Amino acid sequence: xxxxxxxxxxxxxxxxxxxxxxxxxxxxxxxxxxxxxxxxxxxxxxxxxxxxxxxxxxxxxxxxxxxxxxxxxxxxxxxxxxxxxxxxxxxxxxxxxxxxxxxxxxxxxxxxxxxxxxxxxxxxxxxxxxxxxxxxxxxxxxxxxxxxxxxxxxxxxxxxxxxxxxxxxxxxxxxxxxxxxxxxxxxxxxxxxxxxxxxxxxxxxxxxxxxxxxxxxxxxxxxxxxxxxxxxxxxxxxxxxxxxxxxxxxxxxxxxxxxxxxxxxxxxxxxxxxxxxxxxxxxxxxxxxxxxxxxxxxxxxxxxxxxxxxxxxxxxxxxxxxxxxxxxxxxxxxxxxxxxxxxxxxxxxxxxxxxxxxxxxxxxxxxxxxx
Amino acid sequence: xxxxxxxxxxxxxxxxxxxxxxxxxxxxxxxxxxxxxxxxxxxxxxxxxxxxxxxxxxxxxxxxxxxxxxxxxxxxxxxxxxxxxxxxxxxxxxxxxxxxxxxxxxxxxxxxxxxxxxxxxxxxxxxxxxxxxxxxxxxxxxxxxxxxxxxxxxxxxxxxxxxxxxxxxxxxxxxxxxxxxxxxxxxxxxxxxxxxxxxxxxxxxxxxxxxxxxxxxxxxxxxxxxxxxxxxxxxxxxxxxxxxxxxxxxxxxxxxxxx
Numbered sequence: 001x002x003x004x005x006x007x008x009x010x011x012x013x014x015x016x017x018x019x020x021x022x023x024x025x026x027x028x029x030x031x032x033x034x035x036x037x038x039x040x041x042x043x044x045x046x047x048x049x050x051x052x053x054x055x056x057x058x059x060x061x062x063x064x065x066x067x068x069x070x071x072x073x074x075x076x077x078x079x080x081x082x083x084x085x086x087x088x089x090x091x092x093x094x095x096x097x098x099x100x101x102x103x104x105x106x107x108x109x110x111x112x113x114x115x116x117x118x119x120x121x122x123x124x125x126x127x128x129x130x131x132x133x134x135x136x137x138x139x140x141x142x143x144x145x146x147x148x149x150x151x152x153x154x155x156x157x158x159x160x161x162x163x164x165x166x167x168x169x170x171x172x173x174x175x176x177x178x179x180x181x182x183x184x185x186x187x188x189x190x191x192x193x194x195x196x197x198x199x200x201x202x203x204x205x206x207x208x209x210x211x212x213x214x215x216x217x218x219x220x221x222x223x224x225x226x227x228x229x230x231x232x233x234x235x236x237x238x239x240x241x242x243x244x245x246x247x248x249x250x251x252x253x254x255x256x257x258x259x260x261x262x263x264x265x266x267x268x269x270x271x272x273x274x275x276x277x278x279x280x281x282x283x284x285x286x287x288x289x290x291x292x293x294x295x296x297x298x299x300x301x302x303x304x305x306x307x308x309x310x311x312x313x314x315x316x317x318x319x320x321x322x323x324x325x326x327x328x329x330x331x332x333x334x335x336x337x338x339x340x341x342x343x344x345x346x347x348x349x350x351x352x353x354x355x356x357x358x359x360x361x362x363x364x365x366x367x368x369x370x371x
Numbered sequence: 372x373x374x375x376x377x378x379x380x381x382x383x384x385x386x387x388x389x390x391x392x393x394x395x396x397x398x399x400x401x402x403x404x405x406x407x408x409x410x411x412x413x414x415x416x417x418x419x420x421x422x423x424x425x426x427x428x429x430x431x432x433x434x435x436x437x438x439x440x441x442x443x444x445x446x447x448x449x450x451x452x453x454x455x456x457x458x459x460x461x462x463x464x465x466x467x468x469x470x471x472x473x474x475x476x477x478x479x480x481x482x483x484x485x486x487x488x489x490x491x492x493x494x495x496x497x498x499x500x501x502x503x504x505x506x507x508x509x510x511x512x513x514x515x516x517x518x519x520x521x522x523x524x525x526x527x528x529x530x531x532x533x534x535x536x537x538x539x540x541x542x543x544x545x546x547x548x549x550x551x552x553x554x555x556x557x558x559x560x561x562x563x564x565x566x567x568x569x570x571x572x573x574x575x576x577x578x579x580x581x582x583x584x585x586x587x588x589x590x591x592x593x594x595x596x597x598x599x600x601x602x603x604x605x606x607x608x609x610x611x612x613x614x615x616x617x618x619x620x621x622x623x624x625x626x627x628x629x630x
C-alpha cells in the first residue's frame with residue numbers, strides 16, 4: 001500500500017479499524033479528538049459500534065463491558081480523561097479481559113494545557129488505578145510507528161488478556177507525516193472460551209473482579225504477576241542508534257527520543273561518540289540492554305518531556321554504576337534538538353558524578369534558564 | 372396436620388433459572404422477590420439463555436451466583452455503561468442491569484442518565500430501599516427527609532443533606548426512555564404488578580423500543596431496624612407517599628405493544 005500524508009490521531013484510528021476493531025467508546029478531549037471523530041464516521045460506515053460516551057468514566061466502562069464479550073475494543077483519550085479512566089482500567093485488569101487504550105498525552109497536572117507532553121509516564125507505566133497490575137505500554141515516535149504499534153497492540157492484548165496502552169505524546173497525535181496504513185483485516189469470528197455470550201451459546205460465564213477470599217485473590221494476583229513476567233521476557237522492544245561504539249548514551253521515548261536522535265546525529269557529525277536508546281515498550285522496560293550498556297559506556301543522559309519519570313526506571317537499572325544525567329522540559333514545552341545537543345556536550349565535558357540526584361542538578365540549571 | 376395420600380398440586384416453586392442455593396440476603400429483604408420475578412419473566416419469554424446480566428455494587432453484588440445466566444460485575448454505578456458496551460456488540464442479546472439506589476442514583480447518576488438519554492436498549496431493575504444496605508445503612512439519595520441512618524443519625528436534614536431523588540420521574544423526562552415505571556414489592560398485589568412491569572420492560576427491549584427501567588420499592592429490615600412486617604408497613608406508609616407508584620413514561624410505541 002502507498003504512503004499517504006496523514007495526521008497521527010487519524011492514522012491510529014484508521015489503523016485500529018483495519019486491525020479489526022469491533023467496538024469503540026470514547027469522549028472528546030484535545031489533543032486526541034480527531035481519533036474519535038474519524039471513528040465516529042468510519043465505524044458506522046462498516047456497521048461496527050461507536051459510542052460517544054457521557055464521560056471518560058462511561059467510555060472505559062463501556063470498553064469493560066464489550067471487552068467481557070471477547071471482542072476487539074478500544075478507547076482513546078488524553079491525560080485528564082485518562083485520569084478519569086483509572087477506575088475502569090483497574091477493573092479491566094482485575095477481570096483479565098483484553099482492551100486497548102490510546103493516551104495522547106498533554107501538559108499537566110490538572111487541566112494543564114493541550115501541548116505535547118510525557119507527564120503521564122508514571123500514571124500509565126506505574127499504575128494509576130488501584131491494586132497490583134501492569135499495562136503493556138507502547139511509545140511510538142512517529143506516525144508510522146504509531147500505526148504499526150496500534151496493530152500490534154490488539155494482538156498483544158489478546159495474547160496476554162492484558163491491557164495495552166499506546167502512549168502518544170500530543171505531537172505524534174497532531175502531526176501529519178507520510179505513513180503506510182495496514183491492510184484491512186477481517187473481523188475475528190471466534191469467541192474466546194472465557195467470554196460472556198449467553199448460556200444458550202456456551203457454558204455459564206461470570207466475569208468479575210471481586211474476590212472476597214484473600215487467599216484466592218492472592219492466587220489471582222500471582223497469576224497476573226507471572227503473566228507480567230512472561231510479558232517482560234517476551235515483549236521488550238526498543239530501537240538503538242549508533243550504540244556499537246557509543247561512549248555516551250542518550251535515553252528517550254516517543255517525541256523526546258526522536259528529538260534526541262536529531263541531537264545525537266548532530267553530535268556524531270562533530271565526531272562525538274554518542275548513541276541513542278529509544279524504548280518502544282516503556283512497560284516492559286528494556287532493562288537488559290540498559291544493563292549491558294552500563295557495562296560499556298561512560299555515562300547516560302535521559303531526555304523526557306516531564307520532570308524525569310522514566311529517569312527513575314533508568315536509575316534502578318544503572319544502580320549508580322555510571323553517571324546518569326537528566327534533561328527535560330515540562331508543561332507542554334517541547335525540547336529543541338539544540339538544547340539536547342548542548343546537554344550532550346555538557347555530559348561529555350563533565351565533570352560527571354554518581355552522587356546526588358540528576359533531577360536536582362537539572363532543576364538548578366533549569367531554574368537559571370526559566371526561573 | 373392431616374396427611375393424606377392425595378396427589379398434591381404444585382402451586383409455588385423455585386424458578387428453575389434461579390440457582391438452588393441459599394442467598395446472602397437478610398431475612399425479610401425483598402431482593403429475593405425481585406430476583407425471582409426477573410428469573411420468571413425471562414423464563415416466560417424464553418430468553419434466559421440469551422441474556423447477559425450486569426450486577427452492580429451493593430447488596431446485589433453477588434446476584435450473579437443466583438441467576439443461571441451469564442453475568443458480569445460492574446464497578447460502583449457503572450453498570451449502565453458496561454451494559455451499553457455489551458449490548459452494542461451483542462444487539463440480539465437481552466442485557467439488563469440490576470442496581471440499588473446508592474449505585475444508580477448517587478455514584479452512577481451520570482451513567483444511568485447517559486444510557487437513558489441515548490435510548491440504550493437495556494432494561495434496568497432498580498431497587499430503591501432508601502439506604503445503602505451493603506455498607507450498613509448509610510444515607511442514600513433516596514433516604515427520606517428526617518429518616519435516621521448511620522450517616523444521618525439525627526434524621527436526614529434537608530438543609531444540610533439535600534432532598535431525595537425521584538429517579539423514575541427524573542429519567543421519564545428523557546426522550547430515550549421508552550418505559551419507566553415505579554412499582555413496589557411490599558405485598559402480593561404489588562408484586563404481581565411488579566412482575567407485569569418487568570415483563571413489559573424486557574419486551575420493550577426485545578422490540579427495540581428504547582430504554583426501560585422498573586424502579587422497585589423494597590424493604591431493608593436489617594438497616595431500618597424494623598421487623599419484616601413493620602418494614603412492609605413502613606414502606607407503604609412512608610415510602611410510597613414520597614415515591615408514588617405509577618407509570619412515568621410509556622412511549623407511544625410501548626403503549627401499542629401487545630404482549
